[in-house]
Amino acid sequence: MKKKVNLLEGPIFKTLMTLALPIMGTSLIQMAYNLTDMIWIGRIGANAVAAVGSAGMYMWLSNGISTLAKMGGQVCVGHAIGSHEKQKATFFATATIQLGIIFGVVYGLVTLLFYRQMIGFFELTSNEVISQAQIYLIITCGFVVINFLNQIMTSLMTAIGNSRHPFIATTIGLGLNIILDPLFIFTFHMGVMGAAIATVISQSVVLLSMIYYAKKDTMLFDEVKLLKKVKVSYFTRILKIGIPVGIQSMCFTFISMIIARFIAGYGDVAIAVQKVGSQIESISWMSAEGFGNALNAFVAQNYGAGNIERVKQGTKSALKTSILWGILTTLVLLLLPEIIFQIFITEKDVIPLGVDYLQILAFSQLFMCIESTLAGTLNGLGKTLIPSTVSITLTAARIPMVMVLSTTFLALNGIWWAISISSILKGLVITVCFIFVMKRLKISRKNFVKN
DSSP states (O other): OOSSOOSSSSOHHHHHHHHHHHHHHHHHHHHHHHHHHHHHHHHHOHHHHHHHHHHHHHHHHHHHHHHHHHHHHHHHHHHHHHTTOHHHHHHHHHHHHHHHHHHHHHHHHHHHHHHHHHHHTTOOSOHHHHHHHHHHHHHHHHTHHHHHHHHHHHHHHHHTTOOHHHHHHHHHHHHHHHHHHHIIIIISOOHHHHHHHHHHHHHHHHHHHHHHHHHTOSSSGGGOOTTOOOOHHHHHHHHHHHHHHHHHHHHHHHHHHHHHHHHHTTOHHHHHHHHHHHHHHHHHHHHHHHHHHHHHHHHHHHHHTTOHHHHHHHHHHHHHHHHHHHHHHHHHHHHSHHHHHTTTOOOTTTHHHHHHHHHHHHTTHHHHHHHHHHHHHHHHTTOTHHHHHHHHHHHHTHHHHHHHHTTSTTTHHHHHHHHHHHHHHHHHHHHHHHHHHHHTOOOOGGGSOOO
16 A cells, blocks of 8 residues: 555545545544444443543544644645645645644633533433543543644655555554553553543554654755744634534534433433434444545645546546445444444343434435545545535534424434435535536636645
């Protein structure tokens, strides 16, 4: 596997897959961090799962804040590399890393000051769950700057066609996490706290690996200086592209937190079901999102180079692959829900609830894959406002749907149907928007910051 992929030349499908497979692998490995925690924490009991699920919402929220920097950075670096402007690319990369550090430190400090209020939002009923959730939140979000930098380094390496090194670094971290989780949770009898510590240590090792690989790079990172003063215009451009996606991610999480309060009304077991179910389902959407990230880098470089036809052909090729993946994951969740769910929670009264969740969400998997792919192209073009608006609007529609459907005979299942229906609508609407944009696509030199 090549360290860097030439995104501007060569067979499109082969180029995309060479870049996408490590990215998808990285996404799956990042998801495996959470799945590993869930497998071991699930052995403690549903209360521990509910605690991690509640606190984990804030880690999810933090991803939206890191996206403010990483999305704009990836797109801007890709545009600059595609137009053969390395100096601008290094300025964009430096600014992105600086933003990531600032955002991560501030978020960590806010968590340490307001962790009680943050967990209190969910109105949990068990003192044990509340205490465990607070501990998990303090540790994971207190050191969230490490996770921010990992995401940013991954996005910048992807922008230059290097998806191999982030994959290797993340794999090393997963291997360490698999070893540390049972050690801290059970051997040292640290429970939920042990899972959090294991995750932070593993993420730290990933960051050190990323820095090691960056120091060997000559395409971008060799001229990136952390303390370099960068013009305000570079920060402005990054945030202009990143803010819609960041707001989308934060709104998605915040809406999910509101829905979690509805779920909490059915008891802590319902929260555990949603947490585990969403982790299982994430195998589908994180794979699609990983492919979308590869398409983002592909489109950004080719758009910067003025290769509009290659942008279109790349999107068609990616869409075919994501549709096949969506169909496959739909069938797996429909046909094998019980077998999959009981890997994580073995309590017999919980399993039927998990089966309902997986089968209902199965109907939206294909549309979710389509949404992720087309959003990858639109984001790579710098048109982040379109997919973000579609996502925010239809995700927000979940709240009234939950309020209505959960009061019918569907009860808790009404919440799962609200989530599934909104995902189907997002896939359909973004397809219409994508067709409209591609018919009018032109090169705009306004995408590039002037010296």
